[in-house]
Amino acid sequence: MPALSLDPVGGVRIQTPVFILLPSISSVSPSCARKGATLTIMGNNFGAQSGRAVALSGPSHVDLVVSSWSNSSIAATVPNTSQVLAGKQYSVGIEKSGHAGWLSNTNVSVTICSELSLLLPGGRLISPVIKPGIAISPGIGAEAGTEGGSDGGAVDPGTAVPAPGGPALLGSQLPPPPADLPPPPPRHDKRSEPGEIVVVSSNMAEAMALQQQAQALGLSVKRRTPLKELGLVVTVLRVPKEVSIGNAIESLRQAQPNIWVDANHRLGLHGADVRFGHRLIGIAKPVTGCGNGIRIGLIDTAVDTKHPALAGQAIVTQSFLTTGVTPASADHGTATAALLVGKPQPNGFSGLVPGAKLYAATVFRHQDDRGADATAESVVKALNWLAGQNVQIINLNFGGQRNLLLEAAIDRLIKRGIVVVVAVGNNGTDQPTFPAAQNGVIAVTAVDENGKIYSKANRGKHVSFAAPGVDVWSAAAGKDGKTYTGTSYAAPFVTAVLAMSRKA
Known part of the structure; x- marks a missing residue:
């Protein structure tokens, strides 16, 4: 019921109720991000940025660096600090400046991906850092004319033939890889294609997320083929000459335990x-x-x-x-x-x-x-x-x-x-x-x-x-x-x- 108060001239004044709509976060992407990556936070009633901040809550309280803010979307970068722990899950929320309390829900989370590194000959490590705010385009690292096809721009028979019927599996999630993973091939092994590794994903979104991780490692997409009948997306990654295929495989497996990655083996x-x-x-x-x-x-x-x-x-x-x-x-x-x-x-x-x-x-x-x-x-x-x-x-x-x-x-x-x-x-x-x-x-x-x-x-x-x-x-x-x-x-x-x- 509205509150009553005396009017300065002796009458009764009815105060108008004030309704405050609190910010509501509906999603955060990507769901797994590295230090230095930019998060896109979607929702509604975010209001003006003044007096508000975006933060992670979990093993530690971490302020995100905001680059854009609207009533329904916020872009913010995960700082590259020791407070941000790789492999841990954090809740995302909008709070009052100065950590004065949460204004939004905090039931939407993001996982901090493990740092990626490749071991080069001589023990030298590549530990890449993604610069804040840099978006990776879908075609980056792919050879011209090879996206969804084979080398040389030829039409890929894997996608050129329409399915005549039967259950389509594209998007059906892959189970975790087997516990007894095959060992990576030794250096200069002739039983696999040189300078290539293959990754299989359940859908194109997973394949695109993989592409960002691969580029951070110095790997690039050589070919990508969606196989609709099998419900798989196959990505062939180019491995730099100074990196062994085995090290590239081990690095991806360590960073993403659920990834299906292997050498492009030769069969006889x-x-x-x-x-x-x-x-x-x-x-x-x-x-x-x-x-x-x-x-x-x-x-x-x-x-x-x-x-x-x-x-x-x-x-x-x-x-x-x-x-x-x-x-x-x-x-x-x-x-x-x-x-x-x-x-x-x-x-x-x-x-x-x-x-x-x-x-x-x-x-x-x-x-x-x-x-x-x-x-x-x-x-x-x-x-x-x-x-x-x-x-x-x-x-x-x-x-x-x-x-x-x-x-x-x-x-x-x-x-x-x-x-x-x-x-x-x-x-x-x-x-x-x-x-x-x-x-x-x-x-x-x-x-x-x-x-x-x-x-x-x-x-x-x-x-x-x-x-x-x-x-x-x-x-x-x-x-x-x-x-x-x-x-x-x-x-x-x-x-x-x-x-x-x-x-x-």
Whole structure:
């Protein structure tokens, strides 16, 4: 009720009520900021700046440095002082000047990110400091024409193919990285791309936040690709020559424990191409229509679709090699494709499911010193494309070091209900190769005509099935065919059987 008071001339005056609207903070961005970073504080009823201040409350009380103030938005910088503790969470609030009491709510918080540093040869550290008020544009550090695409400005097949249907996962949060992280590669390791590391994010906002951290470390964005079918954003970061890939990975992992970062590992084919000459393994009774309605994915070398065993078959191809890269020999991919969907030949050979539709992704390049290899980045782009084609099963005949980028992508495919069949490899060891040893995949080894395990096949508890893979006859690019040996040629048998069982 309004208060009453006597009028100076003896009457009664009614005082007008005064309502004070207190400041209300609704959000603060970024939610994780380093010392020297600028916070954007949004809300309403902030009023005039006079007599007011913005501060952090938590392990210590810290005044922010205001650069702009309006009724609904404030820009303020986190001071670079010892009072601000990295890794700690602070509440943000508007208070009366001189710490005379809070005027706003203090239930919106910000975390102070850990300081980033890179260890250079000789023990020298790079500890960057971001200058207050400097905004980092979305394209900074990216090569011209490569944002969302591949080197050289080429259209990225990972994003150029529209999804025909199926659940989109973009924005679905990644779980924390596995506790048993793969160790970073040693300096000058030839099993990964030089001067590159890869980071996988759940969405573009996370990828952009990563970009700011990367630039502070002296890293720059080389490529970024949103993979809508997998619900991932892949960022390739360029590592300075004076910094090892291992140190760059360790620094990012230390600063952001939940980040999925790894080397851009090189993967090798699992076909040994050894001619034992014992006998030819073919299909005694060709079954032309077997596999009708099945959609199979294959990631391999290029496929010679003009080969007599493959000409006219339902094969869709897509290359994920960057411009200027020399493709590997098409023998391996052609042989695998023919084992799956090859049509009957005069010598009695036939593919296992010639009626199926094959989606074949080319990722393997020619390397003078290593024969052929593919990067984890290109394989994940191919997986994204295959998911968009609604394949039911994917055949992978390659492997190498464990890679978190590839691990996250395959995990998403499995959760989507896509079966992933992987050859275990031909190193003759019980040391697992990946992705064959990843949980959830179907790992296949090779046996000869007597059921004896191929002597060079990898072994281990992760092996799921054994199939013919010694002296298997199949097509060869540019010529009739030949016999092949290796776990690569066993995997298609399991792929075909599982594909048929899913159809049933």
